[in-house]
Amino acid sequence: MSVRMPPADAAVLARRDRIVATLRAIVPGEGVIAGEREMRPFESDALTAYRQLPMVVVLPETTQQVSEVLAYCHAEGIKVVPRGAGTSLSGGALPLEDGVLLGMAKFSRIREIDFENRIAVVEPGVTNLAVSNAVASEGFYYAPDPSSQIACTIGGNVAENSGGVHCLKYGMTTNNLLGCEIVLMNGEVLRIGGKHLDAAGYDLLGLITGSEGLLGVVTEVTVRLLKKPETARAVLVGFPSSEAAGECVSAIIAAGIIPGGMEMMDRPAIHAVEEFVHAGYPLDVEALLIVELDGPAAEVDHLIERVESIARDCGSTTCRVSQSETERLLFWAGRKAAFPAVGRISPDYLCMDGTIPRAKLPEVLAAMKAMSEKFGLRVANVFHAGDGNLHPLILYDANVPGELDRAESFGADILKLCVAVGGVLTGEHGVGVEKRDLMPEMFSEIDLAAQQRVKCAFDEKGLLNPGKVFPVLHRCAELGRMHISGGKVPFPDIPRF
Amino acid sequence: MTDVLNPRDAKEVEDAVRWALGNDKALELAGQGTKRGIGRPSQTDATLDLSGLTGVTLYEPAELVLSARAGTPLREIEKLLDDNNQQLAFEPMDYGPLFGLDAGLGTLGGAIASNLSGPRRIKQGAARDHFLGVSAVTGRGETIKSGGRVVKNVTGYDMCKVLAGSWGTLAAITDITLKVLPKPETEATVVVEGLDDATACAAMAAAMGSSCDVSGAAHLPDHVASYFDGLPKPEAATVLRLEGVAPSVRHRQEALLALLRPFGPVALLEAKDSTALWRSIREVRPFTTELARGRPLWRISTAPGQGHAVAARITPAAQMFYDWAGGLIWAAMPFADEPDAGSIRGALADLGGHATLVRAPAAVRAAADVFEPETAGLRALNKRVKDGFDPKGVLNPGRMWAGV
Numbered sequence: 001m002s003v004r005m006p007p008a009d010a011a012v013l014a015r016r017d018r019i020v021a022t023l024r025a026i027v028p029g030e031g032v033i034a035g036e037r038e039m040r041p042f043e044s045d046a047l048t049a050y051r052q053l054p055m056v057v058v059l060p061e062t063t064q065q066v067s068e069v070l071a072y073c074h075a076e077g078i079k080v081v082p083r084g085a086g087t088s089l090s091g092g093a094l095p096l097e098d099g100v101l102l103g104m105a106k107f108s109r110i111r112e113i114d115f116e117n118r119i120a121v122v123e124p125g126v127t128n129l130a131v132s133n134a135v136a137s138e139g140f141y142y143a144p145d146p147s148s149q150i151a152c153t154i155g156g157n158v159a160e161n162s163g164g165v166h167c168l169k170y171g172m173t174t175n176n177l178l179g180c181e182i183v184l185m186n187g188e189v190l191r192i193g194g195k196h197l198d199a200a201g202y203d204l205l206g207l208i209t210g211s212e213g214l215l216g217v218v219t220e221v222t223v224r225l226l227k228k229p230e231t232a233r234a235v236l237v238g239f240p241s242s243e244a245a246g247e248c249v250s251a252i253i254a255a256g257i258i259p260g261g262m263e264m265m266d267r268p269a270i271h272a273v274e275e276f277v278h279a280g281y282p283l284d285v286e287a288l289l290i291v292e293l294d295g296p297a298a299e300v301d302h303l304i305e306r307v308e309s310i311a312r313d314c315g316s317t318t319c320r321v322s323q324s325e326t327e328r329l330l331f332w333a334g335r336k337a338a339f340p341a342v343g344r345i346s347p348d349y350l351c352m353d354g355t356i357p358r359a360k361l362p363e364v365l366a367a368m369k370a371m372s373e374k375f376g377l378r379v380a381n382v383f384h385a386g387d388g389n390l391h392p393l394i395l396y397d398a399n400v401p402g403e404l405d406r407a408e409s410f411g412a413d414i415l416k417l418c419v420a421v422g423g424v425l426t427g428e429h430g431v432g433v434e435k436r437d438l439m440p441e442m443f444s445e446i447d448l449a450a451q452q453r454v455k456c457a458f459d460e461k462g463l464l465n466p467g468k469v470f471p472v473l474h475r476c477a478e479l480g481r482m483h484i485s486g487g488k489v490p491f492p493d494i495p496r497f
Numbered sequence: 498m499t500d501v502l503n504p505r506d507a508k509e510v511e512d513a514v515r516w517a518l519g520n521d522k523a524l525e526l527a528g529q530g531t532k533r534g535i536g537r538p539s540q541t542d543a544t545l546d547l548s549g550l551t552g553v554t555l556y557e558p559a560e561l562v563l564s565a566r567a568g569t570p571l572r573e574i575e576k577l578l579d580d581n582n583q584q585l586a587f588e589p590m591d592y593g594p595l596f597g598l599d600a601g602l603g604t605l606g607g608a609i610a611s612n613l614s615g616p617r618r619i620k621q622g623a624a625r626d627h628f629l630g631v632s633a634v635t636g637r638g639e640t641i642k643s644g645g646r647v648v649k650n651v652t653g654y655d656m657c658k659v660l661a662g663s664w665g666t667l668a669a670i671t672d673i674t675l676k677v678l679p680k681p682e683t684e685a686t687v688v689v690e691g692l693d694d695a696t697a698c699a700a701m702a703a704a705m706g707s708s709c710d711v712s713g714a715a716h717l718p719d720h721v722a723s724y725f726d727g728l729p730k731p732e733a734a735t736v737l738r739l740e741g742v743a744p745s746v747r748h749r750q751e752a753l754l755a756l757l758r759p760f761g762p763v764a765l766l767e768a769k770d771s772t773a774l775w776r777s778i779r780e781v782r783p784f785t786t787e788l789a790r791g792r793p794l795w796r797i798s799t800a801p802g803q804g805h806a807v808a809a810r811i812t813p814a815a816q817m818f819y820d821w822a823g824g825l826i827w828a829a830m831p832f833a834d835e836p837d838a839g840s841i842r843g844a845l846a847d848l849g850g851h852a853t854l855v856r857a858p859a860a861v862r863a864a865a866d867v868f869e870p871e872t873a874g875l876r877a878l879n880k881r882v883k884d885g886f887d888p889k890g891v892l893n894p895g896r897m898w899a900g901v
Contacts, residue, residue, distance in 0.1 A: 116702050116802040139708070161651045168648065174655065175626050190874045195800035196824055197618060198662070200851035200869035201897070202879050203625060206658025210651045227708045250559040256582055256679035295710065296752075299745030355647040357560055388560075389649040427649035435652075442652055443642075450641045451654045453885030457878060469653065482518075482637060482888060 003050055003091070003433045005467045008098040012078055013055065019078060020056050023100070026068045031106070033057040042101050045088040046148075047434055049350070049404060054081065054095035061106045063181060063189060063219040070217065071187025073100055079463050080185070082213040084124065084156030087148040089351050090432025092159065092212050092468055102217060104155050110134050111220065117195045118225045119178060124155025124218050128162070131223060140225040143170035146428070147336050154221050161210030163428040165261040165335070166292075168386035170226070172428070174209040181220035182208060185459040195222060207454060212430050213465045215458040229294035232260060234331045235304060237311045238285030238318035242266060245287035246361040248314035249385045252291065255310060257303055260294040262386035263335050266365070269342070269380040269393070276341035279334030282318045289385065290331055338382045339393065346378070346395035350407050354418030355427035358388045367417055368392060375410040377403070389427035390418070416441055431469045439471050448472075453479050500543035506550065507632060507640060507671040513545050514669060515638035517891040526665035526893050528568055528604030531593035532611055536664055537867050538859040539895040547606055550671055555646070558583055562629065562646050564674040567606030574605055578677055586678040587624050588615030594785040595794065595856055606670050612662030615779040616713035616738070619705070619821050621678070625661035630674035633660060635667065636887020646674050659882065665893040666901065667886040681740035686713075686771040687753045688728065688764040689735040694718060694805040697735040698823040700760040702802060704737045705822045707756055709749045713738030714822035715778050721818050724783035727774035729764050736766075738775055778820060784829045784856075792816070792829040793836035793857040799824055799850030810844035812837060834858060838865045845869075868897050 012019070024032045033039055034056050044051040055078075060066045073080050079099035086093050095101045107123035110131070114120070115138055120131055128149040132141040145164035146152055152162065158180065163172045170176070179193025192208075193199035208215050239245040245264055252259065265273065265281075265288045274281045281288055289311075293303045304321055311319055322328035334341075342349050356364055365381065372379045378395040392414055396407040415425050419441045426435055439448060448470060455462070456476035466473060502513045502524075517524050525541040527533060528548050548568040555564035558581045565574060571589060578584050589608045594600050607613075609631075614623035621627075630644035643656035660667055689700055697716035704711050716735045723731035737757075739749045754763050766774060784794050799807050804823030811817065814831040830836050834857075841852050851869035854862065871879060876898070883890075883901045895901065 114800075114802070115706060117800045118705060119800075138706075140706075161655070163649055171622065171626065172649065174658070175622055184878075188874050190872070190878065192875070194849045195803075196798045196850040197821060198612065198614075198623060198798055198851075200853075201871055201875065202667075202882055203612070203658045203662055204875070204878065204882075206625060206655055206661070207882075209658075210655050227706060227710075229710075230708045253561060253679075254559040256682065258679065295741070296708070296745055296748045298748040299742055302742055302744045355645075355649045357557070357562075357646060359557070359560060384649065387648040389647075422645070423647055424645045424650045425652045427647070428651055430651055431653065439653065442645075446639045447641050447643065448653075450635060450639070450886070451643075451656065454654050454656070454659070454882065457881035457885050480884070480888065 005052070005096060006473065009077070012098045016055060019076070022072060023056060023058050023069060026072065027058055027060050027065050031059045031061065033059070042083065042095060042103065045086040045091060045093040047089055047091040047432065049398070050091050050094050050433060052095045052097055054101035055098050057101045057103060059103045059106050063183065066183045066217055066219055067187045067189050069100070069102065070183055070185055074186045074461065074463060077461065077463065079466055081465050082217050084153035084159070085127065085151050087152040087156065088160065088430060088432060089353065090426065090430040090434040092430050092432040094433050096467065104153070104217070107155070107219060114195065115140065119195050119222055120225055121220060121222050122154055123220060124158070125153050128152050128154060128157055135225055139228050141228050142223055143176050143226050144173050147339065154223065155218050158209055158218050158221055159211065159213045160428065160430045163389070165263055165384065168262065169258050169260050174206060176224045177205060177209060177221065178224060179222035180205060180208065180218050182216040182218050184216045185461065185464045193222065212432065212469050214455055214469060215464070230296045231300050232292055232294035232328060233300050233304060234290055234292040234322045234328045235307055236281070236320045236331050237289045237291065237316045238282040239287045239289070239314070239316055240285065242287040242365050243362040244315045245289050246358065248289060248311050248316065250358060251310045251314055252307055255306060257306065259291050259386065261290065261292040263290045264288065264383040264385040265335065265338065266381040268378065269338055269382050272341040272345050272380055273334045273338050276344055277334045277337050279330050281334055285317060290335055335382065342380050342393045342395065347397040347399065349396065350394040350411050352390065352392045352394065352411050352414050353426045353429035354415050354423055355387070355389045356418050356421050356423035358385070360421040360423070364390070364417060364421060368414060371410055371413055375406050377407055377410055388423065412438060433468055436469060437471045449474070449479055456480065501546050502543055503546050503549050507634070510545070510547070510634045510669050510671050511638055511640055514634050514636065514891060517543070518638050518889060522891065523894050524891055526669055528607040529602045531596070531598055531603045532607055534596045535592065535855055536862070536896040537899065538863050539893060545669060547669060548604060553577060554672070561677050562674060563677050564630070564646065564672065565605050566672055567604060567670045569605045571603050571605055571608055572601040579680070582680050583677045584680045585627065585675065586617060586621040587613065587627050588617040588779060589613035589624060590615045590779045590781065594780055595790070597790055600780065605673055609661050609670060609673055610663065610665050616715060616775055616820055619714060620712045625658055627676045628657040628661050628673065629676055631657050631660055631670060632672035633668035633670040636889065636892045641668070644674065648676055664896050666883060666897055667892065669892065682742045683746055683768050684738060684740040684771045685746050685750050685768060686766040686774055687737045687739070687750055687757060688766060689757050689760050690762045690764065691733050692716070692735050692761050694808055696760060697819070698802065698805045700735050700757055701737070701822040703756060704753060707753065709739060709753045710741070711737050712740045713775055716819040716823065718818060721783040721816055724777070725774055726777040727766055727770035736774060738771060781827050783816060783818065784827060789829055791833050792831065793833065793861065794855045795828040795830070795836070795841055795852050796855045797826040797828060797841065797845070797850060797852040799826070799845065799848060803848045803850070807844045807848055807850065810840055812840070834861055836861055836865055
């Protein structure tokens with residue numbers, strides 16, 4: 001493991017037996033796992049390049065237990081790493097040697113479905129897809145649909161502010177939440193929001209969403225439900241260049257059309273996917289777009305005609321409209337299987353997650369090609385084209401000495417480029433440990449200190465998921481200090497502008 | 498109040514906050530001052546007037562993104578977007594006329610600081626949902642930035658969210674980047690006539706639970722209906738807006754008319770009347786008249802299905818109407834100095850939600866909780882968040898809660 005984590009606290013490790021015994025008293029039965037073999041499945045999340053056995057795994061079942069575990073760890077100065085399904089691609093749930101891994105998988109009940117108010121109240125361990133499945137009988141669904149939706153949990157979605165292929169039109173997690181119950185590191189249980197819009201006071205729910213498990217442990221979430229569109233159809237369009245495909249995306253949006261989903265793949269990704277899924281993707285194109293329109297049939301048919309015409313104007317060489325629900329799902333099956341498909345053609349891969357202003361796509365793809373040659377590693381690209389979120393997959397072999405390091409350097413260079421062209425380090429996978437040390441590319445020390453003061457408001461001892469997101473940890477007392485000389489900030493006179 | 502500081506750029510905003518810090522002064526943050534009457538009356542030593550920070554700094558329609566300085570008039574931004582067939586999808590309402598000011602004076606910074614939204618909140622969210630990036634000067638006199646110009650971004654905490662709706666108590670926002678969206682090609686409104694509040698809420702729930710993709714759902718009871726534009730007759734009207742491409746709107750209006758016919762007589766408003774109607778709903782028209790301005794005004798957010806139950810707990814002498822499918826109640830109380838916070842907050846304690854006393858005489862606002870009182874835990878957490886941004890309380894101290 002090449003990533004530097006906070007040094008283990010020897011005093012905590014020395015008390016391990018007593019800590020385990022205390023935790024067993026709080027979470028009885030099989031809820032505390034301390035054997036090395038049994039803890040092995042928890043040693044990494046989906047970013048498997050980094051592994052670490054935790055000190056102990058705790059799987060609480062009630063808010064009361066979460067509260068007691070956290071209050072105990074808070075009092076004893078023990079670090080805690082929360083974990084949902086462990087599908088994070090940024091190492092957000094990477095355990096700490098001297099930390100409790102708090103697995104939320106047993107919070108798997110749907111507490112309430114309220115169709116009148118179009119909400120569901122769910123526990124954080126419920127999978128994303130299970131929410132939609134539970135309300136499908138009445139024609140409703142939960143909009144954010146990350147590709148890992150079969151496995152990933154709502155709690156993890158809140159932590160990462162997950163998106164998915166439909167978020168250009170329907171928003172990310174943060175746009176689809178109404179409330180939560182959260183346990184702070186000191187054990188305090190807070191309820192924020194509810195079934196109404198816009199929680200009172202500061203938008204703490206907005207802060208918690210995407211905070212990567214650093215602010216609190218969510219034990220209940222209220223999500224908005226949407227009625228399923230009457231129909232959805234997808235158009236599969238091939239282009240001789242990624243520039244032409246990018247132009248088509250811009251032209252569609254400029255025409256006032258916001259598709260339900262708009263995805264792009266480059267040649268290496270198309271080939272990997274087609275070999276795996278046989279979705280009928282054209283193999284003689286440089287870029288492939290999937291554009292999905294949803295709504296009443298009258299609207300979808302009308303917009304598909306317009307999209308086809310725009311695509312032609314942008315030089316598309318192939319264009320297929322899904323003629324059945326089966327065919328539409330097949331179009332998507334390819335895209336949704338892009339990561340495993342690439343996994344078949346390479347022993348290992350790193351999945352990056354930068355977002356760029358869409359117009360910069362040709363520039364970024366060209367630069368990536370050059371980097372690929374420089375680092376001697378292949379790269380395949382899938383791209384949430386509508387919102388500029390890139391997922392370059394860097395192919396490497398962990399068994400070849402030096403390849404992981406090269407892949408990481410390649411990835412870092414891609415992300416720096418994303419920031420340089422006006423984009424950001426991560427669109428939906430989170431900073432975690434993976435992009436932590438790149439944070440200064442985007443933020444000044446002042447920016448990072450302001451964010452860490454938010455952390456201090458929730459967790460003043462810095463015990464919850466330390467070593468993630470922030471490259472340098474500061475004590476809250478130090479962050480709270482004002483830089484004042486001689487008792488005053490040096491600015492004596494009233495400014496006259 | 499003696500001094501007004503008029504910074505011309507972000508650097509001068511930083512200077513102003515540092516001056517306040519260095520001299521133990523408290524600042525009132527203001528744009529055009531259209532929302533000055535909202536919040537607890539607070540003691541400040543000077544006004545930090547941000548209306549000099551103007552101008553759109555970036556607008557790329559095909560990228561759906563716009564950046565502007567905080568003092569830019571909202572009207573200017575909306576005009577620019579309109580010229581490009583785009584809009585602020587969160588449909589920001591305008592508080593000005595509720596306080597006797599002209600419409601259209603507010604700034605972008607004010608829209609963000611108060612997390613404005615409008616009828617389309619139920620479909621497209623509030624200002625917070627479109628707020629992509631920010632540059633702001635905290636109460637420490639430091640300039641921070643967060644977010645960016647792209648829609649999808651989870652790099653670091655989402656500081657935009659906590660700044661939206663913080664009423665200038667955390668930082669002086671200087672630059673804002675927003676997501677903008679295409680303007681719908683056309684719109685229409687289905688009207689159901691003569692419903693009582695409970696039936697209206699049921700009708701709205703049925704519409705929202707259909708696949709008609711309703712973008713506005715309001716119930717305008719009999720006693721206020723005459724104030725709204727575009728209605729066929731000045732009687733109780735339950736109104737549902739459909740927006741989109743023409744073939745789609747036509748299809749959905751037929752579906753919605755069929756769905757709602759069992760609730761009562763239905764009518765249809767074509768685009769022109771529909772636009773006028775929703776503008777008057779967005780502007781809270783019944784409560785902007787000179788007579789109405791003497792009445793304390795509440796803005797109540799609750800679960801849509803509870804809307805009529807909350808309203809039933811408020812004195813029948815109040816004037817009220819519902820937006821957000823019943824989830825937003827605007828209630829004007831009968832007596833100037835009696836907002837009756839007890840019955841409203843009591844109803845919400847039982848039924849869920851929160852209420853803001855948007856308008857009341859200063860003495861009343863000083864004595865009542867203008868913003869929903871928080872539980873002890875949340876109150877303490879909000880205070881710690883405030884202390885992180887503004888430890889010496891130089892920015893709008895006490896505007897939201899005493900001591901914050």
